[in-house]
Amino acid sequence: MKVLPLTLFLTLAVLRSAPAEVSGTFSGQGKPARLAFVSTLQGREIAGRATLTLIFTEKDHTKDENPEAEASFKTYGSALIVTIFAQTGQVLACNVAHTANAKLPFGSAGSLKMTEYQNKGGALSGHLATAGPVAHLGQIWEADLTFKTKAPGAPLK
DSSP: OOOOOHHHHHHHHHHHHOOOEEEEEEEETTEEEOOOEEEEEEOOOBTTBOEEEEEEESSOOTTOSSHHHHHHTTTTSSEEEEEEETTTOOEEEEEEEOTTSSSSOEEOTTSOEEEEEEEETTEEEEEEEOSSOEEETTEEEEEEEEEEEEOOSSOOO
């Protein structure tokens, strides 16, 4: 049996137990929602590049086997579902599912930008924001979120 050095063991334990963190604002029709949970799913490759899907919700979705679909239909309260390139954090798609918006989730590509993105040591972090309120299909929404979460188990490219 192989014995791990104590520092490596402690580092692995911290990564496994590190809670996901979300702070900032998310609003629909001017009404705020408190996004408190974030998780990440491995996405499909696009143009030979790995993608990730970030799921932000008001209620805990992290034990759900299909959180993306359930979050889209507001099972976990308001939600923001964002697909990014794993390497750079560039936003590819954004689905908005705010309980104050009358229409079911809608895509608002190009409205959300990622800055301060890091994908290191099994952890993802960054800042996602719109440039103020966004009007899309008669719905108004806005986001300014900072997050930190565990990367999915599959290796990233």
